[in-house]
Amino acid sequence: MKAHYKIFMIDQDKIFKTVIDLVTVIILYILLLALLVGVANILMDIKSIIFGTLGGGFGQIVSSVLTIFVLIDLFKTFVDFREHKEIRITYVTDATILIVMREIAAGVYDQRFDYQFILGLSTLLLILGIIKALAVKYPHKS
Numbered sequence: 179m180k181a182h183y184k185i186f187m188i189d190q191d192k193i194f195k196t197v198i199d200l201v202t203v204i205i206l207y208i209l210l211l212a213l214l215v216g217v218a219n220i221l222m223d224i225k226s227i228i229f230g231t232l233g234g235g236f237g238q239i240v241s242s243v244l245t246i247f248v249l250i251d252l253f254k255t256f257v258d259f260r261e262h263k264e265i266r267i268t269y270v271t272d273a274t275i276l277i278v279m280r281e282i283a284a285g286v287y288d289q290r291f292d293y294q295f296i297l298g299l300s301t302l303l304l305i306l307g308i309i310k311a312l313a314v315k316y317p318h319k320s
Contacts, residue, residue: 202260209253216246237287244280248273266318271310278303 220242227239251273259265278299285291 199260202256206253206256206260209249209256213246213249213253216242216249220246237284240287241280241284244276244283248276248280251276267313268310271306271313275303275306275310278306 220239223239223242227236251269255265255269255273258269282291282296282299285296
C-alpha cells in the first residue's frame with residue numbers, strides 16, 4: 179500500500195527549485211531587455227546632445243550610465259545565484275553602492291540635495307564600503 183501512495187506524493191523540493199529556476203530565468207531576460215533598452219536610450223541621449231535637443235545634457239547621461247551599471251550588477255547577481263544557489267554579499271553591496279552613487283550624481287547635477295541628505299548618503303557609502311571590504315577580506319567558505 180505504501181508504494182501506491184509514493185506515486186501521488188509531491189516532491190516539494192523539486193517544485194520549489196523548479197519555480198525558483200523559472201523565476202530567475204524570467205528576471206534574467208527582463209534584466210537583459212532592460213540593459214538593451216537602457217543602452218539604446220543612452221545612445222539616443224548622446225544623439226540629442228550632439229544635435230542640441232536635450233536639455234538635461236551631461237547629467238542625464240551620467241545618471242543613465244550608472245543605471246546601466248546597476249542593471250549589470252543585478253544581472254551578475256542573478257546569474258551567480260542560478261549557478262551557485264546563493265547570493266553573494268559583494269554583488270549586493272556593489273549594486274547598492276552604484277544605486278547610491280547614481281542618486282548622488284543625479285542630485286548634484288540637479289542641485290536638489292541639502293547637506294544633511296548628502297551627509298547621510300556619504301555615511302551610507304562609507305558603511306557599504308566597509309561591508310564590501312570585510313566581505314572581500316573574509317570571504318564565505320561554502
